[in-house]
Amino acid sequence: MADQSTVQRMERSHYSPPWANTSIIGVAGSSGSGKTSLALAIIKQMSLPWVVILSMDSFYRPLTPDQIAAAHRNEYDFDSPDAIDFDVLVERLKDIKEGKKAEIPVYSFEKHSRLDKTTTIYSPHVLILEGIFALHDPRVLDLLDLRIFCEADADLCLSRRLVRDIKERGRDIEGCIKQWFGFVKPNFHKFVEPQRNVADIIVPRGIENKVAIDMVADRIHKTLDLKSEEHRAELKRLGKETKDL
Ligand code: CTP
Secondary structure (H helix, E strand, O other): OOOHHHHHHHHHOOOOOHHHOOEEEEEEEOOOOOHHHHHHHHHHHHOOOOEEEEEHHHHEOOOOHHHHHHHHOOOOOOOOHHHEOHHHHHHHHHHHHOOOOEEEEEEEOOOOEEEEEEEEEOOOOEEEEEOOOOOOOHHHHHHOOEEEEEEOOHHHHHHHHHHHHHHHOOOOHHHHHHHHHHHHHHHHHHHHHHHHHHOOEEEEOHHHOHHHHHHHHHHHHHHHHHHHHHHHHHHHHOOOOOOOO
């Protein structure tokens, strides 16, 4: 039997589609481990229409002018959880989960700050949250349907990061190396690696790991099927018409 709050919620909305309960998948792992590529490979394998990747980079806290100057000297720690605005992230994830649209900040790695614009996410079927701390905050963990840790060799992570930061994020090689040994590597061991303990799946070798990608896509399909069934049953219990769903 549906509880009172569920009944009230469902009666308020004319029709609550199955994707009002967006499935959220968290993908954590070292910087340069291939989280984004893994998320894209999962999406390709799932071939579902409404899937969105949300990068946690969008939730880096705004910095003061002094902090921005330190960041340009590669002396600001972006690899501590304190650098992320988890309160805003949790708010946005809750909105998305409930089928509401969410405004997402746009981040510039060149300026080390949020831009004056946002992008909008409209209740997708599946949202993949990727970032070094995707499995860090207990409030985020509570909202996740599946928790993935993407594993890669540290040398590979460093080399990927060097190429990317120099090509795409306006950085120089000395600065990248200073940041890696000053913050990225020590904080990986302190904060990022422990997230393996709360992961449902640890994926070694990222997008090369076709078996893991198949398994994840399959699991997401099953979760969505189950949610659709539960939703239909709920509507039926409430006496709503379900033949068009
Ligand atoms: N970072 C930075 N400058 C900023 C903000 C973040 O250099 N102004 C760095 C942090 O040091 C952190 C990294 O960005 O380690 C997080 O992004 P990363 O995980 O490397 O990129 P993704 O594309 O999300 O992940 P992947 O490389 O695994 O695909």
